[in-house]
Amino acid sequence: MSETTREPDARRLATVARDRVRFEEDALALSDQVYRVARHLVGSREEADDLVQETYARAFRSWRSFRPGTNLRAWLLRILTNLNIDRGRRIQRQPESRPLEEGDYFLYNKLEESGDRTIDEDRVVERLSQNDVVNALSEVPHDFRDVIVLVDIGDFTYADAAQILDIPIGTVMSRLHRGRRILKQAMAESAVGSES
């Protein structure tokens, strides 16, 4: 092989190596955010650790399939949610059928009923505890919880969540709508009780 043939090859390889290093650095810079979402999608810290490691191992192997200029965070989370399904940590299924959940204002109304009826909307959340929220979120069925985790906790747009979960954007919106209602209903029951 002549010098003139080897030189473009070397340049090409250097470019590929540089692109890969850049990709890996960009991906690692997002690891805190990926970990945060993983912690809410799986039950324990150990599971989240494993899942994030698997996600990065796969991402680094398939880095060429990432299109520069698109959303790397969403791309990584797509890998993570697929792995989560593949590993059988959850069974992908149709959303569980539940009785029609209460309305959007259920939590407000429930807290108002339980209090002195002079509800101060700026302070009423103080009647809720961190445990009320954590327990309530764990009661939300997976399909609804995944969307809440991505949009309300992970700050993903509807479109990103649709891409990550591989569902239509309309499904993201409807699951978010129902999921928030289910969450608030569970928070109300945790904070006030289910009687009355």
Next chain:
Amino acid sequence: MCNCDECEQWMQPYMDRVLTDAERAEAEEHLDRCTYCRKRYRFEEHVRQFVRQAVEVEPMPAELKHKLAALRTPLQ
């Protein structure tokens, strides 16, 4: 101009900033004049913020960060 039922339906999309300009203007006009809905809107905002804070998890362990960094392709 929307009524309280429509305002309730629009509340979450309003907070998600996905309403059209016209819908948002209608919702804001209603919230300006309706104490019932305005109270609930402020409450919903506080709840969202509270949920985010309540479920905040510990930062990623340093050990895991090191493990992820070790997955990188070795430089030739």
